[in-house]
Amino acid sequence: MAAGPAAPRVLNVNVGVLGHIDSGKTALARALSTTGSTAAFDRAPQSRARGITLDLGFSCLRTALPPQLGPGPGELQFTLVDCPGHASLIRTIIGGAQIIDLMMLVIDVTKGMQTQSAECLVIGQIACQKMVVVLNKIDLLPEGKRQSAIEKMTKKMQKTLENTKFCGCPVVAVAAKPGGPEAPESENPLGVSELIEVLKSQAYLPSRDPSGNFLMAVDHCFSIKGQGTVMTGTVLSGSVSLGDNVEIPALKVTKKVKSMQMFHTPVTYAMQGDRVGICVTQFDPKLLERGLICTPESLHTIHAAIISLKKIQYFRGALQTKAKFHITVGHETVMGRVMFFSPAPADFNKEIQEKVFDFEKDYLYQEEYLSKDSNSSEENKENDQSEVQLPRQQWALLEFEKPVTCPKLCLVIGSKLDTDIHANTCRLAFHGVLLQGMEDKNYMETFLPKLKVYKLKHKEGQVERVMDDYSVIGRSLFKKETNIQIFVGLKVKLSTGEDGIIDGGFGQSGKFKIRIPVASTCMPCIELSAQGPAWHLRAYSSPFHCLMD
Ligand SMILES: Nc1nc2c(ncn2[C@@H]2O[C@H](COP(=O)(O)OP(=O)(O)OP(=O)(O)O)[C@@H](O)[C@H]2O)c(=O)[nH]1
Ligand SMILES: [Mg+2]
Numbered sequence: 001m002a003a004g005p006a007a008p009r010v011l012n013v014n015v016g017v018l019g020h021i022d023s024g025k026t027a028l029a030r031a032l033s034t035t036g037s038t039a040a041f042d043r044a045p046q047s048r049a050r051g052i053t054l055d056l057g058f059s060c061l062r063t064a065l066p067p068q069l070g071p072g073p074g075e076l077q078f079t080l081v082d083c084p085g086h087a088s089l090i091r092t093i094i095g096g097a098q099i100i101d102l103m104m105l106v107i108d109v110t111k112g113m114q115t116q117s118a119e120c121l122v123i124g125q126i127a128c129q130k131m132v133v134v135l136n137k138i139d140l141l142p143e144g145k146r147q148s149a150i151e152k153m154t155k156k157m158q159k160t161l162e163n164t165k166f167c168g169c170p171v172v173a174v175a176a177k178p179g180g181p182e183a184p185e186s187e188n189p190l191g192v193s194e195l196i197e198v199l200k201s202q203a204y205l206p207s208r209d210p211s212g213n214f215l216m217a218v219d220h221c222f223s224i225k226g227q228g229t230v231m232t233g234t235v236l237s238g239s240v241s242l243g244d245n246v247e248i249p250a251l252k253v254t255k256k257v258k259s260m261q262m263f264h265t266p267v268t269y270a271m272q273g274d275r276v277g278i279c280v281t282q283f284d285p286k287l288l289e290r291g292l293i294c295t296p297e298s299l300h301t302i303h304a305a306i307i308s309l310k311k312i313q314y315f316r317g318a319l320q321t322k323a324k325f326h327i328t329v330g331h332e333t334v335m336g337r338v339m340f341f342s343p344a345p346a347d348f349n350k351e352i353q354e355k356v357f358d359f360e361k362d363y364l365y366q367e368e369y370l371s372k373d374s375n376s377s378e379e380n381k382e383n384d385q386s387e388v389q390l391p392r393q394q395w396a397l398l399e400f401e402k403p404v405t406c407p408k409l410c411l412v413i414g415s416k417l418d419t420d421i422h423a424n425t426c427r428l429a430f431h432g433v434l435l436q437g438m439e440d441k442n443y444m445e446t447f448l449p450k451l452k453v454y455k456l457k458h459k460e461g462q463v464e465r466v467m468d469d470y471s472v473i474g475r476s477l478f479k480k481e482t483n484i485q486i487f488v489g490l491k492v493k494l495s496t497g498e499d500g501i502i503d504g505g506f507g508q509s510g511k512f513k514i515r516i517p518v519a520s521t522c523m524p525c526i527e528l529s530a531q532g533p534a535w536h537l538r539a540y541s542s543p544f545h546c547l548m549d
Helices: 025-032 045-050 087-097 115-127 143-161 192-202 375-384 543-548
Strands: 010-019 057-064 075-082 102-108 130-136 171-173 215-224 228-237 239-241 245-248 253-256 259-262 265-267 269-271 275-280 291-294 300-311 324-329 332-343 363-366 394-406 411-415 428-438 459-468 471-475 491-494 499-506 511-515 527-530
Touching: 010 025, 010 115, 025 057, 025 075, 025 102, 025 130, 025 192, 057 192, 102 115, 102 192, 115 411, 115 428, 130 143, 130 192, 143 171, 171 192, 215 275, 259 269, 300 411, 324 394, 324 428, 394 428, 471 499
Parallel strands: 010 075, 010 102, 102 130, 130 171
Antiparallel strands: 057 075, 215 228, 215 291, 228 275, 239 269, 245 253, 245 291, 259 265, 259 275, 300 394, 300 428, 324 332, 324 411, 332 363, 332 394, 411 428, 459 471, 459 527, 471 511, 491 499, 491 527, 499 511
């Protein structure tokens, strides 16, 4: 279907090449590739001058279709996505990881796991299904001890992966460029054909869906004389056909698809997962280097968002409300401020809602994301000696320093990229899904009031006297000038265990009447406290005011 009925069957699987700087990712992609695409192998002059990869590189490798991918003739195309290893380029890696079906984690066998290898592993866990570990540079191991050193490192890697979703994944030893940079090109790589067999055995048919809006991550844009401007990239969702209109949302322009190619072969149709070059006319390639193109008007540009999120377990330290993070939303990274909130205590165990945010519910403001090691749960632990109860789902309000354009329900990653890159710590802090974007610039007035996030406050008062079995008069909860009317209907708990409801003011001195819905037999109560989220009227303690100041 992908290339019309007459074309041979070619299945495309995107393979990410990730790892620490200098582990040999580009050398490996080069060794694996049979066909180089337009943007492969550190071709950019800046990359070559610095000897590091600055951007995603794409190349491909075609092999026969392995048996698990179905009968009949056809080819399997691995699109290799060579990611930069340099720490400062992690945002590019996050963008790249979102189009990957299978990840190769490249490890310098003489060094083992390094800081960015660990970060790549975290990104892989969030964004990829399958992984192969590649131990590179085995030529640097002394020949006599090579085999035992490889076995030792293989065991070590398997131990590292034990508690990840990649537990038990294949580990393959290679030398992508034996002898290093000075070695002649004729020097054959070691272990690469074995690696190709492992990749084939790991290849699976990713579930692709041609329905929905077309969205493509463009990684390269150039003009061809007499043809037009070609944008190459990976289709992230939906499909595209010749003659379709596509929008470049960053520039707010729409162009018609004049022709398309997949790895040098003209096609009339491409769908999710395909790598394609789309040719349009009258468009200056200098205007777009990297970015998204899509079905016209299908993306939204948002100023703030509500996300459902999880902390990344390797991130040291707490996630605090009001803290700033680098936030990667879909394919853009901006600075943003967060406010965390959890379900109301009664909803802690409610089913996780993955794709929607319920504006009908009440939520609880949190000074920080609740986790086993967060401060507030430490306090709780001391107080009641029991296991802290953590909610099954938590959310955050994100406010961006500048608007971002992204699809609905996209991946969000929060990181502290300004952390010293030589510090041996994970800079990725949380990941989540964008549930609700706020397109209105004035979202603070138009949108936030709909969000019922409350702060827990606890206040105690006294019972002045008992009126009858159903009502008591309370005092010392409000000041004389308080408008008690806005607290009517809120629950109070009596020291005898009954629940009461504030019924209204009583007299002029801030006293108030409490109704007790169930008849009580004994009423010797003297104390009264008001608590629980019901206490927290938005008008009274909206957390946004403290967030916005
Ligand atoms: N001895 C030896 N050197 C290698 C091998 N593979 C790569 N190298 C060398 O290691 C250095 C880094 O290789 P690259 O392929 O650029 O590494 P990279 O992981 O792509 O680096 P970044 O993209 O900058 O993170 C180069 O000097 C390579 O020649 C190998 O198998 N053996
Ligand atoms: Mg590289």
